[in-house]
Amino acid sequence: MVNKKIYLDYAATTPVDSEVKKTMLPYFSEKFGNAGSLHSFGQEATAAIDGAREKIAKAIGAQFREIIFTGSATEANNLALRGVLKAKSLKVKARIIVSAIEHESVLETAKDLEREGAEVIYLPVNREGLVDVGKLKESLNERTILVSVMYVNNEIGTVQPVREISKLILEFRKHSTFPLFHTDAAQALQYLDCDINNLGVDLMTLSAHKIYGPKGIGVLYAKSLKLKAIITGGGQEFGFRSGTENTPLIVGFGKAVELAARDRKRAAKKITELRDYFWKELKKIEPKIEVNGRIAPHILNIYFPYRGSQDFLARLDLSGISASSGSACFARSLVPSYVIQALGYSRERAEHSVRFSFGKYIGKKDIDEALKRVKIIVDNS
Incomplete structure (x- = not known):
């Protein structure tokens, strides 16, 4: 019987921090007002939402009105791509450029826009997962309205050269407005600098449940709001995202961002050390394993030459270890x-790779116990 479950899938989702939960709870019951109402209950909800918006804006160096709350990071990515395309009226076919390893919510949206008539360029990446900046430069033209390259890849942890890409785009557009630059930073906020002034991005996606906040809430930072709504109705979120605001989740997101910004340096140091220790010791158990990508502090994607990922993950789960074979949004399809x-890399390598991801509720004792269980699996299979 397994005594303790060890969760090593923090890139999929994180548990809600106790401080975040405490901050949210009153807005489920006694402070339940609709922010659209003019009476005191509505005013209380509006004040709470404004406070969360201010916290997030401050954390990333943005303006208050540039923070748009959405129902998820997926929705934020959709708003970025579809909203920019709707806002830019072109007599010729619009071009959108994305990397080949974007999250599904960007890639599938790009494919959908392609079917609707847009031209989409898929930037190749190298063995480490870094985009080909030279190819990006070649792909920019006067019809390009948007470039979307994620900050940290959710499967392999590769950190893209966002600042370098931003400079390239700024040099190309000079005094023009387009192309805009969007980055999905859902996996970055907990460990990396996400100040939009340092990054030079025009749009940026954030997710609460990746940083110990609640599920069901995302943010799109939009510089000067150069986009149009894709969900219409009552005109909430400055007209860019209609629908009654989810006050408890918004408040929780604000608190989660505040904690992430406060703890970033310490968290990055701790998680990087745990990740490196896990890799070093795992290599002793399975000497022929290799890393996929160029790792972020919290993500370690490993190729196991002699172990199919689905069977290995099942054995890990039975031993009480939770890991994954890739994106949680796509994993159940077994593709x-x-x-x-x-x-x-080959399809075979993809079928033999496992992602371990780490978070703040994991310590060295947990890593040692996980390694012990992995060794038992390896020795008995």
Whole structure:
């Protein structure tokens, strides 16, 4: 019988922090007002939402009105791509540029826009998962309205050269407004600098449940709001996202961002050390394993040459260890990772790769116990 479950899938989702939960609770019951109401209950909800918006804006160096709350990071990505395309009226076919290893919510949206008539360029990446900046430069033209390259890949942890890409785009557009630059930073906020002034992005996606906040709430930072709504109705969120605001989740998101910004340096140091220790010790158990990608502090995607990922993950789960074979949004389909194949690796390698991701509720004792259980699996299979 397994005494303790060890969760090593923090890139999929995180548990809600106790401080975040405490902050949210009153807005489910006694402070339940609709922010659209003019009476005191509505005013209380509006004040809470404004406070969360201010916290998030401050954390990323944005203006208050540039923070748009959405129902998820997926919705935020959709708003970025579809909203910019709707806002830019072109007599010729619009061009959108995305990397080949974007999250599904960007890639599938790009494919959908392609079917609707847009031209989409899919930037290749190298073996480490880094985009080909030279190819990006070649792909920019006067019809390009948007470039979307994620900050940290959710499967392999590759950190893209966002600042370098931003400078390239700024040089190209000079005094023009387009193309805009969007980055999905859902996996970055907990560990990396997400100040939009340092990054030079025009749009940025954030997710609460990746940073110990609640599920069902996302943010799109939109510089000067150069986009149009894709959900219409009552005109909430400055007209860019209609629907009654989810006050408890928004408040929780604000608190989660505040804690992430406060603890970022310490968290990055701790998680990087745990990740490196896990890799070093795991290599002793399975000497022929290899890393996929160029790792972020919290993500370690590993190729196990002699172990199919689905069988290995099942054995890990039975031993009380939770890991994954890739994106949680796509994992249940059992399709080999398109991200690993985009690195130039075979389908076989994708089918033999496992993602371990780490978070603040994991310590060295948990890592040692996980390694012990992995060794038992390896020795008995």
